[in-house]
Amino acid sequence: QQQVKQSPQSLIVQKGGISIINCAYENTAFDYFPWYQQFPGKGPALLIAIRPDVSEKKEGRFTISFNKSAKQFSLHIMDSQPGDSATYFCAASVNQGGKLIFGQGTELSVKP
């Protein structure tokens, strides 16, 4: 019940296209859902996050869509660029400052 399932495992997108990564969870106590971007050999960087009281959040080219009833959330990267090529992790936590439960990760490759 603590798991967060992420798909796809890898994704190849053409430059300018839309990248979509999906996550699903079981624990309805989760109330914070961040996305992290990680480049090889680096620590994860917080990209965007959402609370369950909203269904969508947009920051620049990055959008989180959240479906509370389906217990799913997704990351959309608009106008994908080669510089977006990285591994993306979704995560969830139960409360402020609580431990994050991570998805399995998605390796995104944006082809020029």
Add this chain to the structure above:
Amino acid sequence: GAVVSQHPSWVICKSGTSVKIECRSLDFQATTMFWYRQFPKQSLMLMATSNEGSKATYEQGVEKDKFLINHASLTLSTLTVTSAHPEDSSFYICSAPTQGSYEQYFGPGTRLTVT
């Protein structure tokens, strides 16, 4: 965003020796820090929760006598890998939540290689 640093960024040690990794919150205080390990092409696995002024909380299956955690101040947590063996070779990453916020920030990671 807030900044978390780690030192060293990489370390090579011989089997049987101990290695200490530092995690610092540079511009905020952190009563809690988290330690993760990550193997190549895999997700982050939470090892333990470091609590300032009290004992760390370890995840199931993590040997507390092997991975010693000390949270000495509101800005510093250390992870000591004792009697390291080649199977302990991994990427160790710490994180810290900012107080009163859900946001959690990660350090740059420490690559440990045990020969």
